[in-house]
Amino acid sequence: MNEPRAEARQSLEESVAIQHASGKLTASERIALLLDPGSFEEYDGFVQQSGSDAGGHAPATNDGVVTGSGTMNGRAVLVFAKDVTVLGGALSAAHARKIVRLQDMALRMRAPLIGIFDSYGIRIQDGTAALAGLGDILQRYVRASGVIPQLSLIMGPCIGGDAFAPPLSDFTFMVRDTSSLFVTGPEVIKTVTNESIGIEELGGASVHAVKNAVADGTYDNDIVALRQMRRLLDFVPSSNEDAVPEWPSFDDPERREMALDSLIPDDPARPYDIKELIDKTVDEGDFFEIQEAHAQNIVIGFGRIEGRSVGLVANQPLVLGGVLDGDAARKAARFIRFCDCFNIPLVTVVDVPGFLPSIAEEHSGLVKQGAKLLFAFAEASVPKITIITRNALGVAYDVMAAKHLGGDVNYAWPSAQIGLIGAQGAVAMLFPAENDDPDKRAAHRQDYEARVLSPVVAVEHGLIDAIIMPHETRVRIARALTLLGHKHLENPSKKHDNIPL
Numbered sequence: 001m002n003e004p005r006a007e008a009r010q011s012l013e014e015s016v017a018i019q020h021a022s023g024k025l026t027a028s029e030r031i032a033l034l035l036d037p038g039s040f041e042e043y044d045g046f047v048q049q050s051g052s053d054a055g056g057h058a059p060a061t062n063d064g065v066v067t068g069s070g071t072m073n074g075r076a077v078l079v080f081a082k083d084v085t086v087l088g089g090a091l092s093a094a095h096a097r098k099i100v101r102l103q104d105m106a107l108r109m110r111a112p113l114i115g116i117f118d119s120y121g122i123r124i125q126d127g128t129a130a131l132a133g134l135g136d137i138l139q140r141y142v143r144a145s146g147v148i149p150q151l152s153l154i155m156g157p158c159i160g161g162d163a164f165a166p167p168l169s170d171f172t173f174m175v176r177d178t179s180s181l182f183v184t185g186p187e188v189i190k191t192v193t194n195e196s197i198g199i200e201e202l203g204g205a206s207v208h209a210v211k212n213a214v215a216d217g218t219y220d221n222d223i224v225a226l227r228q229m230r231r232l233l234d235f236v237p238s239s240n241e242d243a244v245p246e247w248p249s250f251d252d253p254e255r256r257e258m259a260l261d262s263l264i265p266d267d268p269a270r271p272y273d274i275k276e277l278i279d280k281t282v283d284e285g286d287f288f289e290i291q292e293a294h295a296q297n298i299v300i301g302f303g304r305i306e307g308r309s310v311g312l313v314a315n316q317p318l319v320l321g322g323v324l325d326g327d328a329a330r331k332a333a334r335f336i337r338f339c340d341c342f343n344i345p346l347v348t349v350v351d352v353p354g355f356l357p358s359i360a361e362e363h364s365g366l367v368k369q370g371a372k373l374l375f376a377f378a379e380a381s382v383p384k385i386t387i388i389t390r391n392a393l394g395v396a397y398d399v400m401a402a403k404h405l406g407g408d409v410n411y412a413w414p415s416a417q418i419g420l421i422g423a424q425g426a427v428a429m430l431f432p433a434e435n436d437d438p439d440k441r442a443a444h445r446q447d448y449e450a451r452v453l454s455p456v457v458a459v460e461h462g463l464i465d466a467i468i469m470p471h472e473t474r475v476r477i478a479r480a481l482t483l484l485g486h487k488h489l490e491n492p493s494k495k496h497d498n499i500p501l
Contacts, residue, residue: 015085024156024178025222027066027081027089030116033226034079035070042068044098064089064119067102069111072233078106081116084156089119091162092126096133103140110239112149114229115165118156134161141168146341148239153229154179154215155222159203167214170338171232171290173225174205174215181208181215206293213294213331235288235302235309237342244344249307251283253478260470264390264415271317274299274349277389278312281305281474287312290335295327300335302344305478311339314349315400317390324396325356326369333376333499340380345481348377348386348401353422354394370399371500378405379499381491383484385477388412388455388464393422403463408487409480410464411473417453418463426452 019026025033031040048063064087067080080099082089099115106113122130144150145168152166154174158181166172166181174181182203189195189202201207208215217232219225237244257280263272279285282303289301297319303312313332315322339346355361355370377384377399385408386401397418401407412418421429423445430448434440451457458464468476 019085022178023221024118024175026085027083027116027118030153030155030222030226031066031068031070031079031081033223034114034116034229035072035077036074039070040068040079041070042066044101047094047098062086063092063095063098064123065091065095065098067098069105072230075233075238076109076111077114077233078102078109078111079114079116082119082156082162084118084120087123089156090121090123091119091130091134092123093129093133095123096130096137100133100136100140103137103144106148107140107144110148110241112151112233112236112238113144113169114151114153115169116153116155117158117162117166118154119159119162120157121160121162131161138164138168141165145170146240149233149236149342151229151232153225154181154205155225156180159183159185171216172208172214173217173219173229174208175222175225176205176218176220178222179205209291209293211294213291213327216290218293231288232302235304236344240342242343244309244342246307247304249283249304253306254475256471257281257474258471260473263470264413268390271321273318274314274316274322274351274389277349277470277473278303278314281477282310282312283307291331295325295331297322297325298328298332300332303347305347305474305481308481309344310477310481311335311344311346312349313346313401315352317351320356321353322351322391323353323356324370324373324399325358325361326364326366329369329373329399333372336373336376336380337499340376340382343382345383345385345484346377346380346401347477348384348407350386350388350392350397350400351390352393352396352400353391354396368500370395374399374405375497375499377401379491379497380406381487381489383481383487384408385480385484386410387468387473387477388416388418389470390415390417391422392416392418394420403465406489408484409476411466411468411476412455412458412464413470414455414467416455416458416464416467417449418455418458419453423448423453 016026044067045062064083065080066083069078080102150169152169152172156179163181163183180199180203186197186202205218209218265272278287287301287303297316299314299316301312303310384401403410426448427441427444431444455467
């Protein structure tokens with residue numbers, strides 16, 4: 001047997017054993033689990049950095065990345081998987097050319113692109129040629145944005161230049177304890193700033209899921225993450241030119257959920273779980289939440305009504321009373337823009353007492369973060385349906401898909417209160433001399449609620465289209481979506497907008 005080849009095979013077997021011992025799958029195993037059985041067709045399997053270009057390394061088959069096409073539930077997708085068992089999965093010029101070719105194919109075919117990252121960054125020996133290849137990859141992510149879904153799975157290290165690719169994609173999943181994402185590692189940080197930190201604390205899955213929302217979902221192992229990526233793709237179209245996926249539904253669109261009639265507590269200060277409303281409204285209670293661990297005072301994700309995908313945005317009274325802050329506004333704004341890119345209707349559930357009053361929030365640009373959410377809703381041309389369940393107060397009322405921001409159908413439950421300020425605050429300001437008289441305060445509150453905050457007043461002013469009973473929510477959403485099925489709205493011609501980033 002050829003001695004160098006035997007050594008290479010032994011080295012590869014050792015690398016695979018190490019990968020498995022660390023609880024991780026190989027690149028090929030990940031692709032096999034992600035795609036429909038037997039559907040994967042590999043491209044450029046023997047492309048490698050050769051000769052002196054290999055930077056002192058022996059040429060390696062696949063050059064650290066597996067690329068190809070296949071199907072997911074019968075739909076064509078393009079996929080690349082960094083192979084950390086080959087040269088650490090590090091990017092070279094040849095490695096980059098393989099990914100670039102795949103990106104170009106995905107854009108031509110109008111098919112989703114999925115990247116699986118498990119790599120130690122850029123191959124240092126390849127120098128500027130590798131940097132040029134990285135630039136080519138990142139430019140194509142930008143070019144394809146809003147045209148095809150671009151999805152990322154971080155299933156090991158994703159560091160240095162590679163770390164910029166997942167944030168350019170639409171959704172990113174990470175695996176707890178085995179994946180990490182950062183531009184500069186602990187050693188460099190220690191050298192430059194004298195700060196000490198571990199890899200998990202610097203860029204582990206929990207950091208990116210909770211603190212900065214780089215990760216849209218985190219999972220316990222490779223298998224669960226891959227299965228959830230398959231599930232996510234079932235909610236989104238293959239391109240901006242395609243209709244939303246439609247799946248057989250055994251859930252009656254005329255289903256009434258009587259339990260929703262008692263969802264809102266009698267005590268206006270008591271919270272409730274908005275996810276109960278969502279679960280009882282979407283088909284079969286199948287709700288795919290995005291960024292569940294980040295900015296939990298707002299809930300975003302995908303569901304279906306009559307088998308067709310919708311994007312859901314909802315204030316969460318269980319966390320901070322559902323108040324809007326900068327993180328919640330950014331979280332929802334990006335999701336709304338994704339749905340608008342890919343023609344996914346938006347259903348917004350509103351229970352918002354306003355924006356979070358906080359010096360720290362104001363100093364961090366709360367007004368600009370809130371403007372992002374306002375901009376996203378106002379710009380979106382997809383069908384927009386809004387349901388106000390309880391509070392819709394202050395500027396937050398406008399920002400949460402109000403009629404004035406292009407809401408197509410706006411409903412309110414009988415428990416809704418719509419106005420500039422809640423009754424208690426209004427009475428305290430309007431009748432300060434009577435603050436010590438509880439009976440008079442109560443009478444003024446009741447009067448203010450009836451004259452100003454009542455949804456009946458909102459209907460009279462055209463702020464909402466109808467007051468509906470909670471149990472009718474699913475029925476009314478389904479009918480509105482049918483009505484808006486052929487909605488056509490064009491924003492003014494422009495090169496692109498200038499959202500307040």
